[in-house]
Amino acid sequence: MAVAPLDRKLLAILAADIVGFSAAMEADEPGTIARLMAVHSELLDRLIDQYHGRIVKLMGDGTLVTFDSVVDAVGCGAKIQAALAERNAGSAQRDRVMLRIGVNVGDVTLIEGDVYGDAVNTRRNARPSRKVRSGKTELETALRLNPGSFSVLTYYLSWASAFGEPARGADLADRAVKLNPNYQPWASGGLRYAYFMSGRYDDALKVMERQKPENYSKYAWAERAGSLAMLGRKTEADAAVKEALQRFPDLSIEAIANDPAFNAAEHQRHIETMRLAGFPPCASGEVLAGLTKPLRLPECVAKTTP
Structure with missing residues (x-):
């Protein structure tokens, strides 16, 4: 047949x-x-x-x-x-x-x-959306065909670090801000991350001003405090860490370092900046219980070694 x-x-x-x-x-x-x-x-x-x-x-x-x-x-x-x-x-956290x-x-x-x-x-x-698995080919295609699209730029710019090109992410962020200097608060998350990963901490903090602190994610708090610490603004970094832990009690360096959405270089940037800011290094037992093969920091392993 x-x-x-x-x-x-x-x-x-x-x-x-x-x-x-x-x-x-x-x-x-x-x-x-x-x-x-x-x-x-x-x-x-x-x-x-x-x-x-x-x-x-x-x-x-x-x-x-x-x-x-x-x-x-x-x-x-x-x-x-x-x-x-x-x-x-504009919604409550549960909604x-x-x-x-x-x-x-x-x-x-x-x-x-x-x-x-x-x-x-x-x-x-x-x-999560910042790491759509379509890969670098789709990134290049989208940017080539939509060079003047703020939405496409902000959707893709934070991926640059995932492809090993954090400086390019910051360049794309510059282009996006130039295209739309009056961008809405939702766009500041991608812009912040692109600047943070490229080491442009002043710019990362500047774009965060478009958002209210009550709308910061745990990543935003980690990157805000880390940026302040890298700039030598210790008092402000200490205050940011304190507020972050009030809002996210389980936030730790290990908690961020075990997020599978980031690559090794991205994890390292978070570890270095969060450590300088003074975040707790070790994840709680509850957080670790939810991880199959958790990445442990040396100081945390030492605590659990008899």
């Missing part, structure tokens, strides 16, 4: 899922479902349609979308994250929704409206 040829096509695939979904469902299933549905109706559906995407699958907290253009896929992902950050800024977004490009097979292939399977490796 002859088998009909498969319908194959080169597509851009966007995969999104909610950070901490399982824990949120355990804590408040009705509320989590309501927030997920609200994000879809208020943001995702509208923006996916605006960028000519097609939702292929809805899998609990996950969404799989196809695009004919990688530029549209990247633009959609950037817009979603920007809109979500703005929405979260905030954070998405991981992954973009990949590849040859896929179309069967009865579904898609199959390696380009789709890479969604399982998605990291």
Whole structure:
């Protein structure tokens, strides 16, 4: 019996899922479902349609979308994250929704409206949005085709350090600020990280002024205190560490150093600056219990050695 040829096509695939979904469902299933549905109706559906995407699958907290253009896929992902950050800024902590977004490009097979292939399977490796696994090729493509897009620049600039080019990330941040000097507070996170990783600590602190301290993440507090310490502003660094620990009691150097979203160089920058700022070095037992193979600092290993 002859088998009909498969319908194959080169597509851009966007995969999104909610950070901490399982824990949120355990804590408040009705509320989590309501927030997920609200994000879809208020943001995702509208923006996916605006960028000519097609939702292929809805899998609990996950969404799989196809695009004919990688530029549209990247633009959609950037817009979603920007809109979500703005929405979260005005919401209580328990009502905030954070998405991981992954973009990949590849040859896929179309069967009865579904898609199959390696380009789709890479969604399982998605990291938080700053490390979309599409790789450097998509970074270059997006920047080449959208040189004047603030959203695309801010979406990609913090990846430069992941590709071993932190100075380029700072250059992209300069371009973004020049394009839109009146940028919204949501953009300051990527700008801060790009400047921090390139060692431009003054600029990292400057862009943080667009955000209120109550909206800082634990990474923002770690990088703020570390930047102040690197600039020799010890009193301010001490105050930042104190406030950070009040807001995030489990924040430690090891806690940040074990985040899988960062590469070795990024971990080292955090370790050096957080150590100088005076953060507690060792992660709590509760944090360590959630890690399969935790990275331990020498001083923390010494404490546990009989």
